[in-house]
Amino acid sequence: MVRFVEFVPMNNKIKSKKLMKHIILSKQFNLEQYLVKLEDTITKIIKRVSKTTLTYDIMDTKKLQKNKLIALKEKQRQMKIGEIIQAMLGQYDKFINLGNNHETGLDIISDERKIIIELKNRTNTDNASAKKSNLDKLAKFKIANPEFTCIYGCINDDTEEKTTEGKIEIISHQNVELKYYVGMKLLELVLGEHTNTIIKFVKKLINKLT
Numbered sequence: 001m002v003r004f005v006e007f008v009p010m011n012n013k014i015k016s017k018k019l020m021k022h023i024i025l026s027k028q029f030n031l032e033q034y035l036v037k038l039e040d041t042i043t044k045i046i047k048r049v050s051k052t053t054l055t056y057d058i059m060d061t062k063k064l065q066k067n068k069l070i071a072l073k074e075k076q077r078q079m080k081i082g083e084i085i086q087a088m089l090g091q092y093d094k095f096i097n098l099g100n101n102h103e104t105g106l107d108i109i110s111d112e113r114k115i116i117i118e119l120k121n122r123t124n125t126d127n128a129s130a131k132k133s134n135l136d137k138l139a140k141f142k143i144a145n146p147e148f149t150c151i152y153g154c155i156n157d158d159t160e161e162k163t164t165e166g167k168i169e170i171i172s173h174q175n176v177e178l179k180y181y182v183g184m185k186l187l188e189l190v191l192g193e194h195t196n197t198i199i200k201f202v203k204k205l206i207n208k209l210t
Contacts, residue, residue: 029093031194035201041087042202046209050076081206082121085155088202089119089190105137108190114148115189116141122156123182139174151179153186 054060054068086107090097094112098104107119118134120126126134131152138150152171157163166185171178181189188195 031197034091034093035198038088038091038198038202039205041091042084042205043209045080045083045087046206048080078121082119084202084206085121086119088198089117089187092190092194092198095190104141106141115151116145116148117151117153117186117190120152120154123154123158125154135171135173135178138178139176142176142178143174146176149179150176151181151186151189153181155183155186157183 050073052069052072054065054072057064060068086097089095090108095108095110095115098107098109104116106116108117109115116138118138120134135152138152142148142150155163157167163183166181166183166188168182168185169180171180184195187199191198
């Protein structure tokens with residue numbers, strides 16, 4: 001049996017190799033480009049004007065209104081920090097920030113690494129009902145996509161020491177296995193070798209903009 005082999009001119013082979021090399025390089029993660037994009041995202045979040053309208057209360061006094069305004073601004077600050085953290089992780093290599101109102105109800109996904117995350121700022125953010133609801137969403141996704149690692153992730157624990165040490169636990173929910181990542185263990189899972197560099201960059205930028 002005769003096999004016909006297509007002749008490819010040497011110049012075309014060289015061009016093909018160069019093209020493949022370019023494609024591979026273009027897919028490689030570029031920390032500098034990531035930080036530039038992240039800075040733009042964080043700047044928009046920080047500079048976004050927040051509402052200062054207070055809910056009316058017939059028993060309000062000037063002192064109570066002042067305290068309510070302080071509390072409102074702190075709540076808005078915490079929400080913005082939450083957005084920043086989600087962007088920091090969701091814009092990193094091979095991850096996508098799902099934003100609000102995604103069909104899964106979850107926050108961050110990596111199809112390539114087979115990871116999906118429900119992200120919380122700290123371990124006491126969710127009450128029992130809210131936590132169950134979030135675990136339900138993760139379990140639903142896990143049942144439909146068993147190849148994924150489904151993570152309930154918290155950036156901060158209740159102390160600096162616990163946050164720095166971090167932890168990883170297994171949660172059994174609706175007969176599926178979910179993961180519980182806290183603190184540096186979560187950040188290192190996503191950001192890897194760039195964890196400390198990115199944290200320092202973000203903290204410095206927030207300090208500059210606020």
